[in-house]
Amino acid sequence: MHRSAPRLARILACATVPVMLVAGCSSGSDDKKDAESSSRPSSPSASPSVAAAKFSKLPDVCSSLSGKTIDELVPKAKPKKGKALQSGDTNTSATCLWNGLDGFKYRSLSVSLKLFPSDAGLGTGDKRAQTYATQQAEKATSTDGVKNAKTEQTAIGDAATTVRSEEKKDGEEFRNQTVVARTANVAVIVEYDGAGYETEKAPDATKLMDDAKSAAKEVVDSVAKGTDGGGKGSQGSGTSKPAEKPAESKGSKDS
Structure with a gap:
């Protein structure tokens, strides 16, 4: 069968590439499909995620x-x-x-x-x-x-x-x-x-x-x-981590 020179050159070139690239050397209408596919932006794989937990630590x-x-x-x-x-x-x-x-x-x-x-x-x-x-x-x-x-x-x-x-x-x-x-x-x-x-x-x-x-x-x-004794001590912040004590001022009394 008669083959054009450009087409024959392409076939011979494909015979020398690694297997993973042979798919890109198909003939006929596949060339057009591959070109269209390569022009589309790839979508990143979805990574599973869940809402963060509110508390990370328990009180005594x-x-x-x-x-x-x-x-x-x-x-x-x-x-x-x-x-x-x-x-x-x-x-x-x-x-x-x-x-x-x-x-x-x-x-x-x-x-x-x-x-x-x-x-x-x-x-x-x-x-x-x-x-x-x-x-x-x-x-x-x-x-x-x-x-x-x-x-x-x-x-x-x-x-x-x-x-x-x-x-x-x-x-x-x-x-x-x-x-x-x-x-x-x-x-x-x-x-x-x-x-x-x-x-x-x-x-x-x-x-x-x-x-x-x-x-x-x-x-x-x-x-x-995040405190003990039913809330006695430092004030809670809505998280499980103990709240930092405010700086004491002169004349202040312990609660």
Whole structure:
């Protein structure tokens, strides 16, 4: 078959280039398509991103409740400052326990905090915290030994669920109250239990739940302010990092 000189020269030239470039040496209408394709601007690949988490650090969990609150909810708590459970990283996960026996009146209180950073593969910190909070509320209704579990939604933080249940341990009737709340990317779990030994009656479940809610609100406030004792100390800035103390002026008094 007769071939024109320019066309034959092009074919021979293509035979000497690397394989990755051979596609650009096709004949006929492919030349036009390749030219059009090369003239189009390339679109950058989409990089996944999620909204940044609001909090990057937790407050001291055992200081998230004031001493006054502990006195009211757990009379004669030992130690009053609470017992912190060991954690690999207290900036992201922390729990503190209080329990006390006042005569024959027993009370137990625990506060747990769990922080979730935003992750491109797992979602925003808020979403991850909400998933965890939902799981913890469900867990409170299905723990071995609990009965008559009842759940309700309540207005604490960005979202919250309360769970009240009963449990019999060592022949005594316990009233268990759990509040699972979320503030931004932090999950807050407050568990408040009570029982009456000997001649002491079982505590009123409604009163226990009201106290548990008040404690949860105080903890949520501590997380938001990034301070201890329900907001005592330096003023919060809306982040989890403690606010810097302003320079003291003469005549100022400690708060």
